[in-house]
Structures are given as C-alpha cells and as structure tokens.
Amino acid sequence: MSQMTRFDPAPSRLKYRIDRMMLTPVYRLLLRIGLPFALTFGAATWWFSVEGNREAVLLAISDARAAVEQRPEFMVKLMAIDGASDGVAEDIREIVPLDFPVSSFDLELDTMREAITGLDAVKNATLFVRQGGILQIDVIEREPVVLWRNPKGLELLDRDGVMTGPVERRADHPNLPVIAGTGADVHVRQALRLLSAAGPLGDRIRGLERIGERRWDVVLDRGQRILLPEDGPVRALERAIAMDQAVDMLGRDVVAVDLRLAERPTIRLSQYALEELRRIREIEVGDR
Numbered sequence: 001m002s003q004m005t006r007f008d009p010a011p012s013r014l015k016y017r018i019d020r021m022m023l024t025p026v027y028r029l030l031l032r033i034g035l036p037f038a039l040t041f042g043a044a045t046w047w048f049s050v051e052g053n054r055e056a057v058l059l060a061i062s063d064a065r066a067a068v069e070q071r072p073e074f075m076v077k078l079m080a081i082d083g084a085s086d087g088v089a090e091d092i093r094e095i096v097p098l099d100f101p102v103s104s105f106d107l108e109l110d111t112m113r114e115a116i117t118g119l120d121a122v123k124n125a126t127l128f129v130r131q132g133g134i135l136q137i138d139v140i141e142r143e144p145v146v147l148w149r150n151p152k153g154l155e156l157l158d159r160d161g162v163m164t165g166p167v168e169r170r171a172d173h174p175n176l177p178v179i180a181g182t183g184a185d186v187h188v189r190q191a192l193r194l195l196s197a198a199g200p201l202g203d204r205i206r207g208l209e210r211i212g213e214r215r216w217d218v219v220l221d222r223g224q225r226i227l228l229p230e231d232g233p234v235r236a237l238e239r240a241i242a243m244d245q246a247v248d249m250l251g252r253d254v255v256a257v258d259l260r261l262a263e264r265p266t267i268r269l270s271q272y273a274l275e276e277l278r279r280i281r282e283i284e285v286g287d288r
Contacts, residue, residue: 075101077133084139088121092137095119104129121164146188147173149180149207159192161185181210190233194218197237200245215260224250227258236262 021027047053077100081089095115098107109127116125116137124140142164144156154167156176163185167173179191191208198205198218206219216233218226228236236259244250249257249267258266 073133074104075133076104076107076129076135077101079135079137081137081139084122084137084141088119088139088141091119091121092116092139096137098135101133107135120162123158144173144176146191147176147178148185149178150182150185155185157185157188159188161188177205178207179210180207181213183213184208184210187216191216193234194228194237197234198241200241201250204250220250224254225256227256227260229260229262232262239265 048057076098079093079096079098079100081092084092095118096112107129113125113127116122116127116139121141122139123142126136126138128136130136142158142162144164145159146157147167147170148155148157148163152166154170156164156167156173157179158164170178177191177195179185179188184191187210194208194216195205201218201220204220204222206221209217209219211217211227215230216228218228218237220226226237226240240249240257240259243257253270254267255270256268258268
C-alpha cells in the first residue's frame with residue numbers, strides 16, 4: 001500500500017512575507033496612493049514632454065482666461081478724476097494713457113498711482129474701479145502757500161516746501177507771499193509763522209529773504225529791512241513791531257532794523273538822514 005502525500009495547509013514563506021507586508025500601514029498607503037500617483041505623474045510627464053501637447057494646453061488656458069477677462073462686467077470704459085484742477089487732470093490723462101474699453105485685469109493700479117503722485121501738484125491719489133466700468137481717480141492736490149523766488153524763477157511751494165508748479169508772473173498769484181534766497185524752501189513753515197507775526201505791518205511787507213541759509217530778513221517797501229536773528233526770529237520780529245507801534249520807528253528814514261544781537265538792536269539810517277543828522281550836530285556845535 002503506497003503512502004499518501006498530505007496537503008500542508010501552512011502558507012509558503014513568500015506568501016507569508018507578502019501577507020505581513022500588507023498588514024503594514026506604510027505599504028498599504030504606498031500601494032493605494034503612492035503607486036497610482038507615480039503612474040499618473042509619469043504618464044503626465046511623458047505627455048507634456050511633447051511640445052505640441054504643451055502648446056495645446058497653454059493655448060486652452062489662455063483662451064479660457066481671455067474669455068473671463070473680456071466679459072462685459074470686467075471691462076472699464078471711462079475714467080473719472082475728482083479733486084484735481086483742470087491742468088492737473090489734463091496732466092494725469094497724459095501720463096495715464098488708456099485705450100478704452102480695457103479689461104480691469106489689465107490695469108496696473110499701483111504703477112498708475114505712482115505715476116500720478118509723481119506729479120509736483122499731487123499730494124496723494126486713490127485709484128479703484130467702481131461700478132459701471134469706471135476707473136475712479138481721487139486726487140488730493142498740494143495747496144500752494146508761498147511763492148519762492150530762486151535763480152530758476154518763481155515756483156509755488158506748499159507748507160512742506162514741495163514745489164507744486166512753476167509760475168511765470170508774480171501777478172498770477174497776487175495773494176501769495178514771496179520768499180527768496182537759497183534754502184528758503186526748506187523753512188516754509190517758519191516763514192509762514194513770521195508772516196503771521198508780521199500781520200500788523202500790513203501791505204508794507206514785500207516778502208522774506210533767506211540770508212546765508214541761516215536766518216531771515218523781512219523786506220518792506222521803501223527799501224526797508226528787518227534783520228532777524230538765527231534763533232528766535234518770531235520773537236525778535238514781534239519786538240520790532242512793538243517798537244514801531246510805540247515810536248513809529250519804521251515810519252522814519254530808517255534803512256534797516258538789525259535785531260541779530262538781542263542785547264544790542266541797531267537802527268541803520270538812510271544816507272539823507274545821516275547827512276541831516278550831521279548837519280544838525282554841526283549847527284549845535286556852532287551854537288556852543
């Protein structure tokens with residue numbers, strides 16, 4: 001009687017190892033996600049390696065983007081400028097040339113804002129696209145407060161000493177005071193305080209001149225000047241005005257009132273007044 005071969009129910013060594021691997025979470029994750037991803041990525045890489053396929057995809061993306069950007073609700077048809085004078089508005093339209101209608105996606109608002117605020121007369125600007133396809137530009141202009149006479153001519157300055165534009169004639173801005181001299185534009189705020197303090201002098205004021213980039217002279221009509229010190233010029237000017245109100249100092253033949261030395265103010269007489277003074281002294285000496 002031949003001996004029968006029994007079936008061994010135990011798994012083989014290879015199957016055992018495979019079963020153990022499948023029980024490991026990392027291997028299961030690799031098989032379920034990693035392997036499909038690798039196959040898909042490889043196929044996509046091979047497909048995009050063909051130049052014709054790449055061009056077709058890029059063209060489709062470009063067409064889809066253009067279809068969205070060119071929709072009527074995204075088109076800008078007009079430009080509105082508020083807060084700017086006619087001349088400034090014209091300058092803005094020149095430096096921001098737009099061929100309407102244009103897609104709002106093609107507007108570089110930050111670049112346009114930098115160009116607009118680069119204008120001398122513009123202090124700040126806000127740009128946005130409002131409903132109805134209108135590019136809204138809100139402008140805050142610099143307010144000129146003085147005329148600065150310098151070697152280049154006359155220029156308008158705001159309170160910060162920033163030029164807002166050139167001026168051809170003094171008569172174009174009769175209500176603005178005049179300052180002159182090198183460095184006067186750096187001290188506009190101090191000049192305004194001096195002009196305010198000089199209010200009692202009225203229409204006699206012709207302007208202020210910066211001397212040696214250190215101090216101010218108050219220029220009056222009839223060729224008179226008030227020489228102010230480097231420190232405390234407003235206080236010194238108020239002192240000069242008080243003396244004038246007390247003895248009518250500036251109503252006499254005075255060329256200049258020198259207040260550069262606070263402890264020793266000096267009055268400079270005109271040539272005619274000096275000659276008259278000498279003549280009077282000679283008469284007095286002769287009478288003695």
